[in-house]
């Protein structure tokens with residue numbers, strides 16, 4: 001045993017650590033994709049993470065197509081970006097905008113055509129737009145479950161599929177989706193949202209495997225809480241707006257930092273990135289490695305969160 005540990009194991013362990021380190025160094029210095037001049041489409045660019053992605057990609061010299069439902073809010077973002085252009089050395093471009101509702105299936109194909117007309121191609125599609133939900137399944141109307149799915153899942157899938165053929169023809173492009181830690185684990189009172197993000201994760205994992213042969217990478221980014229309007233804009237079980245800034249959201253990450261990580265993931269053509277702290281990361285592993293314990297913790301959370309409403 002001693003001979004085995006001393007003579008055989010140590011060189012093996014050292015070699016493995018060395019290979020791993022070398023791999024990490026190579027990945028770190030791998031030539032990143034160019035963003036300067038690239039046509040980058042961002043959905044949900046009127047606020048929160050989408051708006052910060054717009055800032056970061058604009059400053060990096062991307063030719064942006066910003067999407068959202070509210071023309072005036074998007075125009076405001078365009079104005080802010082153009083005003084900031086003087087601060088940068090990089091050549092920057094005035095962003096274009098395309099207005100459409102992801103939940104309206106009839107308009108998504110038309111929007112994709114409009115997007116393609118802006119520059120004749122799409123180099124990076126960042127599927128960021130999304131809506132969250134707060135509610136108890138027993139009191140949630142089935143139409144709410146469908147509505148959240150329409151925006152977060154079917155809208156995103158429809159836009160991706162409408163833009164994909166032009167990427168495949170060029171054997172070039174990059175598809176990014178902003179999912180959530182809740183695409184990997186499901187927490188109580190988020191059924192519609194977590195289900196839509198799990199579906200998103202599955203769809204884009206399939207897509208990655210299917211389009212790798214066309215040199216089109218797929219990046220799924222799964223953030224933890226970010227300081228945005230997500231909770232304010234969340235929908236409740238009866239379809240009304242939740243309208244509250246949750247503590248978890250208020251103490252979340254700065255969207256500017258998350259946007260920088262999105263840029264890094266695009267440059268490195270990363271496949272799957274979790275942007276969250278230790279606890280959500282451990283929770284993701286626990287769900288796979290020790291599901292019984294994970295389910296116990298979730299049940300206890302559900303009981304605690306429900307208590308004040310029941311009393």
Ligand SMILES: NC(=O)C1=CN([C@@H]2O[C@H](COP(=O)(O)OP(=O)(O)OC[C@H]3O[C@@H](n4cnc5c(N)ncnc54)[C@H](OP(=O)(O)O)[C@@H]3O)[C@@H](O)[C@H]2O)C=CC1
Pocket residue numbers: 043044045046047048049050067068069070073100101102103128129130131132151178179180181222223224225226227228229230231233249252
């Ligand atoms: N904030 C967080 O804690 C986290 C957020 N995320 C994800 O990040 C993404 C961005 O959300 P965030 O910035 O936080 O939230 P915000 O509510 O600030 O932004 C959401 C964006 O999505 C757009 N949007 C919503 N519904 C639709 C629709 N039907 N059609 C078109 N656009 C729509 C909104 O545009 P408008 O209303 O102007 O049309 C808005 O620009 C989402 O996918 C979210 O799930 C992931 C993990 C954590």
Ligand SMILES: CCCCCCCCCCCCCCCC(=O)OCC(=O)COP(=O)(O)O
Pocket residue numbers: 132133180181182187190193223224225226230231234246248249276278279280282283286297
């Ligand atoms: C170190 C010991 C760890 C033990 C792990 C126990 C499991 C603890 C559960 C942790 C749950 C984390 C949930 C994270 C949820 C999240 O970050 O969601 C991101 C969002 O999409 C936010 O959307 P929301 O609408 O819910 O605000």
